Amino acid sequence: MKASMDDLYLFMLTVRHGGISAAATAHGLQRSKISRRLQELEKALHCQLLIRTTRHIELTENGRLLYQHINQPLTEVNHAVNLLESQQNSLQGVLRLAATASFISSPMFAEVLDAYANQFPLVRIELLYLQKSVDLERENIDLQLLPNMAEIINVDYVQQAFLTSSNGLFASSEYLKQHSEPKTIAELQQHWLLASRYNSTLLQEGTRLRLMSEDINMIQQMAVFGQGIALLPNILMQESLLQGKLVQVLTDVNFSDIMMTVVYPSRRFLPEKTRAMVTLLREKFADQS
Known part of the structure; x- marks a missing residue:
């Protein structure tokens, strides 16, 4: 499913005006139509472009990348679209993973990283030592590993248990x-x-x-x-x-029991590099519980 140029134009207007309602008012369009078309654009690109709040919108990292090219000639726009599609569907780029210091430094997690690095050599892994839940979308973090007692900052995030221990x-x-x-x-x-x-x-x-x-x-x-x-x-x-x-x-x-949970922003827009890590974590610890 290819991104529509009309949808890209609506995305550009939304960013320029700082929100869907403002863009709709300025150009005599229906707010619901813009919102629906933006959702279709995200679906076509397999990634989230905007963080929607009640008063305004914010760009995700993918949204910023797309908007940087959106005012360029058509060839540049197509390049940006192809770049996002490639990032979402390929096993390359950067995987940013946050976890507690104790879990990151455990021998079992080192084995997971070793297996991931061997299977996907084109992915660069960035580890962040974080003890509490953070806004993954705004911090541009792909996934976070937390104990089940930790309160997740965004209840809409996907949460999957992968390890249980007494x-x-x-x-x-x-x-x-x-x-x-x-x-x-x-x-x-x-x-x-x-x-x-x-x-x-x-x-x-x-x-x-x-x-x-x-x-x-x-x-x-x-x-x-x-x-x-x-x-x-x-x-x-x-x-x-x-x-x-x-x-x-x-x-x-x-x-x-203590349970470790993997948290990521969206199941719908999950990049393949992130999906591969989630799968590896669940496979590694399935027999350890």
Whole structure:
């Protein structure tokens, strides 16, 4: 489906006038017609061009790219259209991915990046360390990985769970030698606990927190140093357990699961490079849950 030149012209008018209503008024057109044609243009180009709000519109990165060429000769306009179509449908360009620092630095995520880089060598990956949900469209971020407890800034964004892990309590052998190992959940009150902002809410009221951090790796390291008992996702602790850096305590105590969610702006306008990463994440962690 090719983009219509009439729709491109309406897009140009909308940007020039700063909104659909203003463009409709200035040129004696129906607002509903312009809105409908802009949706058809986005559908034809397989990408979102405008961020619509109640009072005005903003250009996405793709929208800015198209508008840069829209006043040029017809050959330039066709070039811009072809460029957007190529970007959406090909496995090349830049993939901007945001995630928590602890997940980005985990060995399992490194394996995902390695597999992606081997399969799609023409895609350059940019990683952003973000702990909270952000406006992906305005920040020009393709997808974000967040714990399920994090509040997503835009409820219209697509959210898909790709990893579920139970939580456990972990301490170093040295710590347990110096302190009596807790045998019940009540005995945890006698120990210092280390937890993330997300899973600290799982602990009983009155629990003594020595460290609360966004960085799971820092919590894990402090537990290795013997600074307390850490509440951490089991799936990320396998290497430390195998190396003997940590041991699990109170193995019969069940905490709520933590779930990792992949968030992206639109299923309808999902570029192939982004779709490939989403698929790889789900395939990689399907057997880990």
